[in-house]
Amino acid sequence: MKYELVVGLETHAELSTKSKIFCGCTTQFGGEPNTHCCPVCIGLPGALPKLNEKVVDYAIMAGLATNCTISPLSRMDRKNYVYPDLPKAYQISQYDLPLCRDGHIKLSTGNTIRINRIHIEEDAGKLVHERGTTYVDYNRGGVPLIEIVSEPDFRSADEAREYMEKLALILKYIGVSDCKMQEGSLRCDVNISVRKPGGPFGTRTEIKNMNSLAFMVKAIEYEYERQVDILESGGKIIQETRRWNEEDKCTESMRSKEDAHDYRYFPEPDLVNIVITPEHLERLKNTIPELPDSRVERYTQQWDLPPADAALIARYKPIAEFFEAAVQGIQKPRTVSNFIVGQIFGLFATEEERAEAHIPIPPQYLSELVKLLEGGKINSNQAKDTLKKMLDTGKPHTEFLSEADLAGLDTHALEAMARQAIEQNPKISADVRSGNDKAINALIGSVMKQAKGKANPKEAEAILRKLLSE
Amino acid sequence: MSVSSRIRGLHELLAAKKISAAELTKAYRSAIEKHNEALGAYVSTSFETAEKAAEQADKRIAQGDELPLLWGIPMALKDNISTTGLSTTCCSKILSGYTPIYDATLWERLKAQGAVLLGKTNMDEFAMGSSTETSCYFPARNPHDPTRVAGGSSGGSASSVAANLAAYSIGSDTGGSIRQPASFCGIVGFKPTYGRVSRYGLIAYASSLDQMGPLAPTVEDAAIIYSAIAGYDPKDSTSSQLPVSPVDLSGDIRGLKIALPQEYISGVGEEAKAAILAAVKTYESLGAIVEEISLPSASYSLPVYYILACAEASSNLARYDGIRYGYKAEQYTDLDDMVCKTRTQGFGKEVQRRILLGNYVLSAGYYDAYYKKAQNLRRVIIRDIENIFEKYDAILTPTVPSTAFELGFAPSDPVETYLTDICTVTANIAGLPGISLPCGTDSKGLPIGMQLMAKRFEDSRLLKIAHAYEQAAGEVCKKIDLLNF
Numbered sequence: 001m002k003y004e005l006v007v008g009l010e011t012h013a014e015l016s017t018k019s020k021i022f023c024g025c026t027t028q029f030g031g032e033p034n035t036h037c038c039p040v041c042i043g044l045p046g047a048l049p050k051l052n053e054k055v056v057d058y059a060i061m062a063g064l065a066t067n068c069t070i071s072p073l074s075r076m077d078r079k080n081y082v083y084p085d086l087p088k089a090y091q092i093s094q095y096d097l098p099l100c101r102d103g104h105i106k107l108s109t110g111n112t113i114r115i116n117r118i119h120i121e122e123d124a125g126k127l128v129h130e131r132g133t134t135y136v137d138y139n140r141g142g143v144p145l146i147e148i149v150s151e152p153d154f155r156s157a158d159e160a161r162e163y164m165e166k167l168a169l170i171l172k173y174i175g176v177s178d179c180k181m182q183e184g185s186l187r188c189d190v191n192i193s194v195r196k197p198g199g200p201f202g203t204r205t206e207i208k209n210m211n212s213l214a215f216m217v218k219a220i221e222y223e224y225e226r227q228v229d230i231l232e233s234g235g236k237i238i239q240e241t242r243r244w245n246e247e248d249k250c251t252e253s254m255r256s257k258e259d260a261h262d263y264r265y266f267p268e269p270d271l272v273n274i275v276i277t278p279e280h281l282e283r284l285k286n287t288i289p290e291l292p293d294s295r296v297e298r299y300t301q302q303w304d305l306p307p308a309d310a311a312l313i314a315r316y317k318p319i320a321e322f323f324e325a326a327v328q329g330i331q332k333p334r335t336v337s338n339f340i341v342g343q344i345f346g347l348f349a350t351e352e353e354r355a356e357a358h359i360p361i362p363p364q365y366l367s368e369l370v371k372l373l374e375g376g377k378i379n380s381n382q383a384k385d386t387l388k389k390m391l392d393t394g395k396p397h398t399e400f401l402s403e404a405d406l407a408g409l410d411t412h413a414l415e416a417m418a419r420q421a422i423e424q425n426p427k428i429s430a431d432v433r434s435g436n437d438k439a440i441n442a443l444i445g446s447v448m449k450q451a452k453g454k455a456n457p458k459e460a461e462a463i464l465r466k467l468l469s470e
Numbered sequence: 471m472s473v474s475s476r477i478r479g480l481h482e483l484l485a486a487k488k489i490s491a492a493e494l495t496k497a498y499r500s501a502i503e504k505h506n507e508a509l510g511a512y513v514s515t516s517f518e519t520a521e522k523a524a525e526q527a528d529k530r531i532a533q534g535d536e537l538p539l540l541w542g543i544p545m546a547l548k549d550n551i552s553t554t555g556l557s558t559t560c561c562s563k564i565l566s567g568y569t570p571i572y573d574a575t576l577w578e579r580l581k582a583q584g585a586v587l588l589g590k591t592n593m594d595e596f597a598m599g600s601s602t603e604t605s606c607y608f609p610a611r612n613p614h615d616p617t618r619v620a621g622g623s624s625g626g627s628a629s630s631v632a633a634n635l636a637a638y639s640i641g642s643d644t645g646g647s648i649r650q651p652a653s654f655c656g657i658v659g660f661k662p663t664y665g666r667v668s669r670y671g672l673i674a675y676a677s678s679l680d681q682m683g684p685l686a687p688t689v690e691d692a693a694i695i696y697s698a699i700a701g702y703d704p705k706d707s708t709s710s711q712l713p714v715s716p717v718d719l720s721g722d723i724r725g726l727k728i729a730l731p732q733e734y735i736s737g738v739g740e741e742a743k744a745a746i747l748a749a750v751k752t753y754e755s756l757g758a759i760v761e762e763i764s765l766p767s768a769s770y771s772l773p774v775y776y777i778l779a780c781a782e783a784s785s786n787l788a789r790y791d792g793i794r795y796g797y798k799a800e801q802y803t804d805l806d807d808m809v810c811k812t813r814t815q816g817f818g819k820e821v822q823r824r825i826l827l828g829n830y831v832l833s834a835g836y837y838d839a840y841y842k843k844a845q846n847l848r849r850v851i852i853r854d855i856e857n858i859f860e861k862y863d864a865i866l867t868p869t870v871p872s873t874a875f876e877l878g879f880a881p882s883d884p885v886e887t888y889l890t891d892i893c894t895v896t897a898n899i900a901g902l903p904g905i906s907l908p909c910g911t912d913s914k915g916l917p918i919g920m921q922l923m924a925k926r927f928e929d930s931r932l933l934k935i936a937h938a939y940e941q942a943a944g945e946v947c948k949k950i951d952l953l954n955f
C-alpha cells in the first residue's frame with residue numbers, strides 16, 4: 001500500500017533592515033570578520049539589547065502578506081544553548097507569544113498551506129575553519145530573522161518547492177527580505193514523516209538548514225523513500241535530526257531525540273513586551289502592495305491577458321506597476337502586455353534586474369505609442385521599431401516619428417498605389433477576380449511596399465477590393 | 471549631633487578652594503594605600519587616571535564656574551560596573567583580565583558630573599552572597615570591627631564609604647546587596663525603583679531584579695548621587711521614561727502613614743527590634759502615623775527571589791566560556807571540555823550552585839513547578855504591596871535580622887545564609903525603592919539598620935521620609951574616618 005508524504009517547513013528569512021535587531025550595527029553581508037560588531041551583538045558583559053522597531057514592522061508586514069493574525073501583545077524570550085557562534089549563549093527569540101499567527105499561502109495545486117506562526121529572532125555568527133584552527137565571525141550575529149513555521153500540510157516535494165518560491169516572492173515583493181538562498185538569507189528546516197493515507201501522522205525526522213531548493217526537493221524525496229523502506233521492512237522511524245549530504249545524495253543522522261537541546265525558554269528580562277496598537281497595524285496594512293496572485297487574477301479576468309503573461313508581469317512589482325499605468329486609456333490591454341513581454345523584458349538579463357526593473361521610459365510614453373497604433377496612425381512594425389528606439393534613448397516617440405509618419409496616407413495616394421499594384425500584376429488581379437481570395441495578399445504587399453510601410457494594410461485591402469470589383 | 475552631608479562638605483571646601491580635587495584625591499589615595507589591606511574594600515585602583523581627572527576638575531574649579539555637587543569628589547564603583555580601560559571582574563576568576571571597551575551609562579553620567587573614580591570595590595562573586603566572602607580576591611571587612619564582615623554583596627562599597635576610603639560609592643542590589651552591607655557598616659544604602667537607573671553596563675546577575683544605587687554617609691548624600699544617576703536611558707529598554715521628580719528633603723512629614731509589617735519584626739533579635747521600635751517612636755514624634763500591618767505573602771518572597779534570580783543568572787552567566795574574554799582553562803581536549811573546565815575552574819562554589827539551581831528550575835518538566843509558579847507568586851506579592859500602598863506612604867522594616875557577623879561564619883546550610891535577605895528581597899521582587907539607614911547599635915557597638923520602602927517611582931518621597939528620621943535621630947552609631955587631610 002502506498003504511503004503518503006507529510007511535510008512541514010520552518011523557514012528562516014533574514015530581514016533587510018539596515019541595522020541589526022538589537023543594536024545599531026550594519027546588516028550588510030560580508031565585511032572583514034568582526035567589523036560589523038559592538039558590545040551588544042558580541043554579548044559583552046553588561047551590554048543590553050534594544051529592539052529595532054523596523055524589525056517588528058517588517059515581521060508584521062510578512063504576517064499581513066501571508067494572511068496572519070497579528071498579536072496585539074507579544075514578547076521576546078531567551079532560547080538557551082551553548083555554541084561558540086552564539087556569544088550570549090542564548091538566542092533572543094519568541095516562544096509562546098509570537099508576533100503573527102494563523103496565516104496561509106495558497107498553492108497552484110489548490111492545496112492551502114497553513115502557517116502556524118511567524119516570529120522574530122536574532123541570527124548567530126559563523127565559525128570559520130582556517131589554518132587548522134576555528135575562528136568565530138560575529139558580523140552576522142544579531143542580523144534580524146523571521147521564522148515562518150508551516151503546519152504539516154505539504155503532500156509532495158513539489159508543493160514544498162512552490163511554497164518556498166511563493167514565500168520568497170511575497171517577502172521580496174513587500175520589500176522585507178531579499179531571500180537569497182545562496183547567501184543564506186533564506187533557508188529552511190524540513191520536517192518529514194510518512195503515513196497511510198487518512199491514518200495518524202508517523203514519526204517525523206527533521207532535516208536542518210536547507211539552503212537550496214534543489215537540495216530540499218532531493219532531500220525530501222530521499223527521506224520519503226528511506227522512511228517507506230524502513231516501514232515496509234517492519235522497522236520503526238527514529239525521531240531525530242538529519243542533514244542532507246549532497247556528495248552522497250542522502251540524508252544522514254545528526255542527533256537523536258535523546259540528545260535534543262532543552263532550550264529552557266523564559267521571558268527575556270532585558271526587553272519589554274511588544275505592544276501593537278490598531279493604528280500602527282492600520283498604517284502597516286496600508287504599506288502592503290497588491291500581491292502577485294491578486295494581480296494575476298485581475299489581469300486575466302478584467303483585462304483578458306493570457307495567464308502566462310499575467311503571471312510574468314505580476315511577478316515583478318515595478319513591471320506590474322509600469323504595466324498598470326501604461327494600460328490606462330488603452331482599448332486592448334493585451335497590446336500593452338505584448339510590448340512588455342516582447343520588448344521590455346528583453347532589457348533585463350537576470351532575476352535581480354527584473355526584480356529591480358529600471359525601465360528607461362515612463363509608462364505614459366508606451367501608452368501614447370499604443371494609442372497611435374490603436375488609432376491606425378502607425379502600424380505594428382513601426383510601433384516595435386519606435387519602442388526599441390525609445391527604450392534605447394529614454395525619449396518619447398515624438399523624437400522618432402515625424403509629422404509625415406503620423407499623417408498616414410490620404411485615400412487618393414493610397415488609391416493610386418492600389419491602381420498601380422493591379423496594373424503591374426494583371427495575373428494575380430485576374431486570380432482574385434476569379435475567386436482566389438488569398439491572392440489579394442500579394443497585392444496588399446505591393447501597396448505596402450510602395451507606401452514604405454506607412455499604409456494601413458486593412459485600408460489598402462478595402463481599396464483593392466473596391467477597385468477589383470469595379 | 472546633627473547629621474551633615476559629606477559630599478556637600480567636600481563641595482564647599484573645593485568651591486572655596488580650601489583644598490583642590492587633586493589634593494583630595496591624593497589624600498584618598500594614601501588612606502587607601504594605608505588601610506585597604508586591613509579592610510579589603512578595593513580590589514583594583516585607578517589612582518593615575520583619578521589624579522588626571524582631578525586635575526581636569528581643578529581647572530574648571532579655578533575658572534570659578536558653578537559646578538555640580540559631585541565635581542572633583544573621589545568615589546568608587548562596585549567591580550561589576552563597566553568602565554572603559556579599567557578591569558571589571560565581578561570579583562570572579564572567570565573574568566580575570568577582562569577590561570571593558572565601553573562605559574556603563576551610570577558611569578558616563580557620573581563622569582559628566584565630574585566624579586573622580588578611585589577604583590573598583592570588592593563584592594561577592596557576581597553579586598551572589600551576603601558577606602563579600604565569595605569574592606575571588608579576599609573578603610571585605612567591616613570598619614566597625616574588622617573581624618566581622620562588611621556584608622554583601624556590595625561589601626567593598628559599604629566598607630569604603632564607612633571608613634571614608636571613598637566619599638561615596640555605587641553598588642548594585644539584586645536582593646538587598648546595597649541595603650544589607652549599608653546596614654552592617656552603619657551607612658545609608660539606597661536601591662532606587664527598578665527602571666529608575668539605567669542598567670546598561672552593569673554586569674548582570676538577575677536582570678529583572680538588579681538595580682544600581684548609592685552607598686553614602688547620609689541620606690542627603692544618597693539623594694545627591696541619586697539625582698545624578700537617575701533617568702531614562704534609551705540603551706536600557708527596562709529604564710523608565712517617567713520624568714524624575716526632583717528630590718526635596720525639606721518640610722515635615724506630619725500625617726504621613728507608615729506600615730510596620732509584623733512578619734518582618736517577629737523574626738529579628740531583641741536589640742534590632744528595640745532599635746526599630748525606637749525609630750517608630752521618633753517617627754511618631756515627627757507627626758507620622760505608624761501602624762502594624764500584616765503582609766502574608768512575605769513568606770513567599772525568599773523562595774520566589776531565589777528561583778527567579780537563579781533562573782536569570784543561569785542564563786546571564788552562560789556566556790562565560792573562555793572563548794572571547796576572561797579566564798580560559800589551560801588544558802583541555804576539545805571545545806566542550808574547554809568550556810566545561812573553564813567554568814568549573816573559573817566560577818566559585820556559590821555561583822556554581824546558583825547556576826545549577828537556575829538551570830534546574832528552567833528545565834523541561836520543572837519549569838511549571840518552579841519558574842512559572844514563582845512568576846505567578848511575584849504577581850501576588852506585587853498586588854499585596856500595591857494594596858498596602860493604597861493606605862500607607864511607606865513600609866518600615868529591619869534591613870537585616872542581625873548585625874554584622876564574624877568572618878568565616880558559614881552556616882553549613884546555605885539556605886540559612888539566604889535567610890539574611892528576607893527583609894530586603896521584597897523591594898526587588900516588586901521593583902520598589904528601598905533605603906537602609908542606621909537606627910542604632912547593638913551591645914557590641916555594631917550598627918543596626920532599618921529599611922524603608924515606598925511605592926514605585928516615589929524615590930524622592932522615600933528619601934525625604936528617611937531624611938526626616940535621620941535629622942531627628944542624629945548620630946545613632948559611631949563614625950569612622952580614615953581620611954587625613
Ligand SMILES: [Zn+2]
Nearest residue numbers: 023025038041
Ligand atoms: Zn552591534
